[in-house]
Amino acid sequence: MNRNLLGLKKEKLSHFRLYWHDILSTRNPTSVTVVPPVNTSSSSSPYTAFGQVNMIDNPLTLGPDLRSKMVGRAQGFYALASKEEIGLLMAMNFAFTEGKYNGSSITVMGRNPVFSKVREMPIVGGSGLFRFARGYVQAKTQRFDPTNGDATVEYNVYVLHY
Template sequence: MATSFSPKILTNIFLVLVVTAAMYAAKATDHKETKLSFYLHDIAAFGDPKATTIPVAGIAGKAWTFTQFGTVYVVDDNITKTPDPKSPKVAQFQGLYVTAALDGLRAFATASILFTNEEYNRSTIQIQGTNQDPDTEVAVVGGTGKFRFARGYATSKIYFLDTATQHSVVQLNVTVQTS
């Protein structure tokens, strides 16, 4: 014996399904956006005891330089609120750079921004991408703590560069969405 439903019951079931789907769709797009701006302080003067970026691998018999394809660097830069190195520290930028273009003009970076300030303490933002000097945009590929499930992008540009001492300050702007 077949069961039949009245048109009113079918309409009500359909409406419940539509409302439920709309609620899930709204929840899926309900993201919190955070915009951050701060400054990396990079010291790449090889042999300087204060160096924060150092080469750790490269092609045998070739100089390990920023323009030499295959050179790998480890970085641990301070991040401050303003370009002044004495301004409040908010995070560390820790990761790897690899000169990834045969012509030596671009580097691939993968790094964690490890927050040390009170607001985001111990949270991280993970970034990854290839620089496109003078302005660079890389992907935010994840995060932890207050930035769990983060996605977005980060842009950077050189704020200050002293080629003689290899000290630079880089402005970093990060836009992330979290659920």
């Protein structure tokens, strides 16, 4: 690939931190179940909601408080893909709406075992300033409310791009 023909400059590594807010409890949720879970009574572990799929349009903020500056949205889905634990398949775009990355996006797709302290998922692409992106994110739950399912997750993003 000839970078000059595509107008690409030198590849660089960017690191930034975002907070992902999964809100199920309000009248205007950012995460909705589109496929309910199947019965997993044959599983050797407690109920895992295996088979459930949620579509998301979650706020991405600079701080853990939902009222902090919103810089984009996480749009996509997560599916409960494990019969033995709460393990998600996540497929989402971090669509940026503020700052120098406004109009650009990063695509994250991978396995998220939610009860692990830190989870790592790959960045599989991007658009705008993140064209030809690759890298990874590390997710760490900041807050989870088991009564309503709301969660705030810190995402550390490490992305190579042009």
